[in-house]
Amino acid sequence: MATVKLHELEFGPYLTATEIQQRIGEMAGAMAESHADKCPLFLGVLNGAFMFAADLLRACDFPCEISFIKLSSYQDTVSSGDVKTLIGLNVDVRDRHLIIVEDIVDSGRTMHQFVPDLQQLGPASIAIATLLSKPEAHEFPVNIDFVGFEIPPDFVVGYGMDYNGLGRNLPGLYQLIE
Secondary structure (H helix, E strand, C coil), rough: CCCCCCCCCEEEEEEEEHHHHHHHHHHHHHHHHHCCCCCCCCEEEEEECHHHHHHHHCCCCCCCCEEEEEEEEEECCCEEEEEEEEEECCCCCCCCEEEHHHHCCCCCCHHHHHHHHHCCCCCEEEEEEEEECCCCCCCCCCCCCCEEECCCCCCCEEEHHHHCCCCCCCCEEEEEEE
């Protein structure tokens, strides 16, 4: 993996596609232990988690469903501090076991605001799965049930995550070079 330039910024290699896929397999195994008999509904958070959600579902060897929502809280390389619902739920979640699939938990604001709203709809349970978590950047309490990788609070792109629209197509993850 070589460095990549997206707009005016350079990003260096951080995690390879192989490392990501291996960890996703491990996460799917952990989900099978806790959710295999529950036919969970995965809620993929667009746009960033679309690759992770697809690969995670392919790795799950138990009955499950998926739907997508679109929440936005980023502008350029920083969290905007405001969570907007751009595409809401299109399925009934009452009495369902939900697994929210996030690309990254940074400040924790998105899940801190979204989960209570989701709880009001009466699901049987809510779990959170994230490919990346930045514990040092957490400003809000958030209980993450399945974590792929804990990373430092640096900006990353690739594997579905972008910088102003670019980089989502990269198979690995790249970290901002400052």
